[in-house]
Amino acid sequence: MLGLDGPQAPAGVRRFSHEAMATVYEVHAVHPDARYAAQAAQAAFDLVDRLERELSRFRPNSDISRINHLGAGESTRVSPSTLECLAIARHMFDVTGGAFDVSIGTGLPSLEFDPDDLTVRATTGGVRLDLGGVGKGFAVDGMAGVLDEWGITSALVHGGFSSVLALDPPPGADGWLLTMSDPRGASGVLARRSVSQTAFGASGLLKGGHIVDPRTGAPVSGRVAAWVALARPAAVEPDAGAATAISDALATACMLLDDGEIAGLCARSPGLEAWVLSSADAGDPRPPSVRHFP
Amino acid sequence: MAAENDNQKPPASSEGPRKLDRREVLAGLSTVPALGLFGYAWQKQRSYQKSRADAAATPAAAADVQELNVALLGAGAQGQVLMDAMMRIPGLRFRAVCDVWAEYNLRRVVNSLKKFNHEPNGYEDYREMLDKEKELDAVIIATPDFWHAQHTIDCLEAGKHVYCEKEMSNTLEGARSMVLAARETGKHLQIGHQRRSNPRYLHCYEKLIGEANLLGRIVTVNGQWNRAVAPDLGAPDRYAIPEARLKQYGFKDMHQFRNWRWYKGLGGGPIVDLGSHQIDIYSWFLGANPSGVMASGGLLYYDPSNHEWYDTVMAVFDYDTPKGPVKAFYQTQTTNGSQGYFENFMGDQGTLLISESEVNYAGQLYRDPNAPAWDTWIQKGYVTAPKLQEAKEKEDGAVADVRESVSPDQHTVPVVLRDPYHQPHLQNFFDTVRGKATLNCPPEIGYESAVAVLKVNEAIEAKSRLAFRPEDFHV
Numbered sequence: 033m034l035g036l037d038g039p040q041a042p043a044g045v046r047r048f049s050h051e052a053m054a055t056v057y058e059v060h061a062v063h064p065d066a067r068y069a070a071q072a073a074q075a076a077f078d079l080v081d082r083l084e085r086e087l088s089r090f091r092p093n094s095d096i097s098r099i100n101h102l103g104a105g106e107s108t109r110v111s112p113s114t115l116e117c118l119a120i121a122r123h124m125f126d127v128t129g130g131a132f133d134v135s136i137g138t139g140l141p142s143l144e145f146d147p148d149d150l151t152v153r154a155t156t157g158g159v160r161l162d163l164g165g166v167g168k169g170f171a172v173d174g175m176a177g178v179l180d181e182w183g184i185t186s187a188l189v190h191g192g193f194s195s196v197l198a199l200d201p202p203p204g205a206d207g208w209l210l211t212m213s214d215p216r217g218a219s220g221v222l223a224r225r226s227v228s229q230t231a232f233g234a235s236g237l238l239k240g241g242h243i244v245d246p247r248t249g250a251p252v253s254g255r256v257a258a259w260v261a262l263a264r265p266a267a268v269e270p271d272a273g274a275a276t277a278i279s280d281a282l283a284t285a286c287m288l289l290d291d292g293e294i295a296g297l298c299a300r301s302p303g304l305e306a307w308v309l310s311s312a313d314a315g316d317p318r319p320p321s322v323r324h325f326p
Numbered sequence: 327m328a329a330e331n332d333n334q335k336p337p338a339s340s341e342g343p344r345k346l347d348r349r350e351v352l353a354g355l356s357t358v359p360a361l362g363l364f365g366y367a368w369q370k371q372r373s374y375q376k377s378r379a380d381a382a383a384t385p386a387a388a389a390d391v392q393e394l395n396v397a398l399l400g401a402g403a404q405g406q407v408l409m410d411a412m413m414r415i416p417g418l419r420f421r422a423v424c425d426v427w428a429e430y431n432l433r434r435v436v437n438s439l440k441k442f443n444h445e446p447n448g449y450e451d452y453r454e455m456l457d458k459e460k461e462l463d464a465v466i467i468a469t470p471d472f473w474h475a476q477h478t479i480d481c482l483e484a485g486k487h488v489y490c491e492k493e494m495s496n497t498l499e500g501a502r503s504m505v506l507a508a509r510e511t512g513k514h515l516q517i518g519h520q521r522r523s524n525p526r527y528l529h530c531y532e533k534l535i536g537e538a539n540l541l542g543r544i545v546t547v548n549g550q551w552n553r554a555v556a557p558d559l560g561a562p563d564r565y566a567i568p569e570a571r572l573k574q575y576g577f578k579d580m581h582q583f584r585n586w587r588w589y590k591g592l593g594g595g596p597i598v599d600l601g602s603h604q605i606d607i608y609s610w611f612l613g614a615n616p617s618g619v620m621a622s623g624g625l626l627y628y629d630p631s632n633h634e635w636y637d638t639v640m641a642v643f644d645y646d647t648p649k650g651p652v653k654a655f656y657q658t659q660t661t662n663g664s665q666g667y668f669e670n671f672m673g674d675q676g677t678l679l680i681s682e683s684e685v686n687y688a689g690q691l692y693r694d695p696n697a698p699a700w701d702t703w704i705q706k707g708y709v710t711a712p713k714l715q716e717a718k719e720k721e722d723g724a725v726a727d728v729r730e731s732v733s734p735d736q737h738t739v740p741v742v743l744r745d746p747y748h749q750p751h752l753q754n755f756f757d758t759v760r761g762k763a764t765l766n767c768p769p770e771i772g773y774e775s776a777v778a779v780l781k782v783n784e785a786i787e788a789k790s791r792l793a794f795r796p797e798d799f800h801v
Contacts, residue, residue: 071560078403085746092684092742101744109414112438148443150413182562 034193034234035211048073052080055192062186062202072182076175086114087167096161099152107153117170124281132285133246134161169195169280173273196232197276215257222322229264231275233283245288256309258286263303298326392760395461397422400469401435411749420444422459424452426575430565456484470586471593475500479507489755491518493598494772501776505769505801514758516765517772519606520751526741538703542675547654551600554663559584588633595635596658597782604669606775608654615799616643620791621782627661641782689739709737774799
């Protein structure tokens with residue numbers, strides 16, 4: 033649904049791929065030394081693998097699996113990254129009025145986080161977390177941090193093209209050209225953007241899929257896909273390292289929020305843009321419409 | 327009932343109280359509440375989780391947990407894995423971190439610990455750390471193999487308990503001197519073969535192979551660790567170590583510093599990095615050390631100008647176990663990660679396929695059709711009820727329904743590790759330091775493992791079978 037447009041490999045851009053979290057992560061980086069760029073990308077992929085060990089609910093000994101097995105009153109220690117990702121997820125729950133909920137209605141607010149002791153405590157049993165809607169963006173943010181340490185500034189990083197972070201553009205270009213397309217493949221490219229220092233998140237329904245509204249437990253109807261772009265705050269800002277995680281979560285929320293709520297979110301969040309693709313009514317011959325916020 | 331096989335079951339219409347056949351027993355069992363049926367597994371899992379919960383209790387509630395002052399010596403990738411696991415173990419206070427890569431590893435680990443209420447001092451030189459940090463109880467060593475012996479011995483002699491990563495040393499002289507130093511100082515030395523503390527491996531060893539003898543006579547073993555091609559490790563340009571310091575610590579350049587595992591005299595190559603963990607399990611589960619090894623290997627793929635050890639190794643060990651002779655194959659290669667890593671123990675009554683991973687090969691058991699039924703062990707919760715592979719109903723009077731071949735019943739090992747892989751082994755070390763446990767991998771065991779593994783590289787070079795004498799394994 034998100035794609036890179038233009039010449040497949042802009043001059044001097046090197047591409048590296050890695051499978052993790054049931055998708056493919058990529059680093060598109062500009063650096064004169066191929067070996068150096070490959071090593072930097074590998075260091076970034078190593079971080080993704082570590083995060084998957086901690087965050088995947090499919091791994092019985094991940095932090096998230098342990099949390100998912102807590103009974104009421106029990107607690108467990110987790111890694112700093114897990115706690116940080118959970119803090120972002122909890123924040124996005126609050127920001128979206130519960131539309132983004134990594135516990136899918138099983139009680140995220142009942143978890144207590146103690147950052148001093150690196151502990152997560154369950155005040156009630158039965159909370160089941162799935163970080164699928166934020167973990168990829170969180171990993172992409174971390175990868176950008178690794179590339180920065182390696183002195184690679186001109187790069188684009190993504191996880192499965194649904195969580196994308198464009199850093200500085202390739203030399204001679206004014207941005208990384210991204211496309212947004214109908215996930216059903218029907219109407220081709222819906223929008224294009226040339227971006228740098230911007231995070232993108234995408235969420236959508238492939239054929240037969242569905243997203244459950246955690247607020248009601250009912251499947252979402254009327255929305256086909258949503259995209260969110262968030263200008264990456266300067267490095268000194270507290271949210272600088274979380275832009276992709278946040279846009280990842282917001283894209284999921286935009287599948288559920290109504291137009292007024294999305295408009296309100298954009299109005300109070302400078303640097304935030306959203307696109308929403310709605311399904312046409314049955315028999316409506318017009319192409320599906322994309323609404324752009326703000 | 328326990329030893330009854332399907333092909334011996336009485337006709338269903340026989341007089342008197344009808345005997346349930348095995349299939350019905352198992353079908354019935356699966357409707358019993360989990361607590362009754364899987365009593366043992368449940369208990370085992372609960373006691374493991376309870377010990378974790380007790381350990382995780384708040385410091386106030388666990389006033390009897392003696393706080394230990396610890397230092398990390400070697401803050402690279404493996405050191406960070408160990409630190410990550412230790413962050414989940416309560417009652418530890420990080421006082422110091424030491425790494426010669428002060429610009430990167432040391433800075434990152436110190437900063438990350440400081441975020442979480444630890445106040446570690448950072449050191450480039452471990453001797454300075456030992457001189458200044460008088461309060462240390464224990465040092466966790468994750469430096470390159472060729473430094474292990476000196477680091478361990480100096481820490482032990484400074485009165486610290488030591489957890490040292492495997493391979494214990496890149497030389498047997500080094501490993502031997504570590505065993506002797508631990509004996510002389512009376513300090514605890516745990517070697518990092520962490521599967522020895524993994525609850526699933528312990529269950530397989532104690533219950534399945536030991537008490538229940540589910541595999542019968544183990545005759546063959548095979549195992550592997552396959553890894554996909556990866557670029558050599560690099561380093562951010564801006565954090566390169568000055569050449570003088572690299573030389574001071576035994577590295578000719580930054581590439582060798584980052585990729586020491588590939589160099590003779592520093593590491594042992596993939597057979598030692600990866601194989602060591604699994605060959606250690608061969609000897610543990612078989613209850614014997616090998617009597618001989620033949621091996622072939624080579625540097626088939628990577629650049630010989632900056633890789634010295636073999637990227638591909640295939641080895642066959644001979645074992646003379648108390649139950650009889652065993653052949654054990656092991657391979658490691660670094661050019662294709664297909665099927666990952668596992669150990670596979672094959673006896674005349676069953677097969678155990680196991681790996682450290684909680685995701686792949688987390689413990690599968692196959693019963694030979696002629697073996698005694700495992701119902702007792704299923705009821706005790708040692709193994710799960712099988713995925714039944716039985717055939718369609720036979721018609722009355724028919725001896726068999728001819729069909730495609732039937733696979734043996736598949737069971738799984740019902741013990742799950744919920745913590746990071748290294749945590750139970752570290753916990754065992756700290757429990758031992760506190761006087762509440764004994765080491766699961768003391769230096770004598772680490773030494774036996776090093777003797778078996780380091781011999782593989784010798785056998786490749788010798789191009790012939792090398793024999794072990796029983797006394798080779800003793801210090």
